[in-house]
Amino acid sequence: MAILRSRASKATSDEVLIRALYAEHGKALLAYATRLTGDRAAAEDVVQETLIRAWKHPEVTDGPRVSRRGRLLMVARSVATDGSRSTTRDTLGGEGQLSGTDACQRSKNSPRSA
Structure with a gap:
């Protein structure tokens, strides 16, 4: 029973911490991320991930x-840079190279192919 109380207490203190961080820094984080x-929408995701990382790493x-x-x-x-890199990687086919369909589309639309 004491373990459950300590977990509930920790969950409550974690929630209080995140709410306090958001109340104090949320507007500045959202403006910067935007x-x-x-x-x-992407900026809101960045703020959420930032607060999750702050919760996981209290230092x-x-x-x-x-x-x-x-x-x-x-x-x-x-977080924003990581998100940008993963979007670029996804666009480029996962390994920094164009996927086959992307390469085909680009070559079809290229002025050199006409």
């Missing part, structure tokens, strides 16, 4: 308030 991604939120926001913004930039 500038990075150019898309509000990100340790320390003074001023540097806490800086660290969160740095994580957001990393």
Whole structure:
């Protein structure tokens, strides 16, 4: 029974932490992520992933308030960059090379093929 109470207590404190981080830094994170991604929906995903990483790695939120926001913004930039890289990789066929259909489409649409 004590284990269940400690888990419930930890879950509550985790929720309080995430809510506090979002209340304090959410607007700045969303504005920054929107500038990075150019898309509000993608920016919301970046903010969510940033807060999840902060929850998984509490050392990100340790320390003074001023540097806490800086660290969160740095994580957001990393998340946005990772998302951009995976989108590019998916577009290029997974290994940084065009997939067969993409290469065909590009060659058909290329002015040189006419």
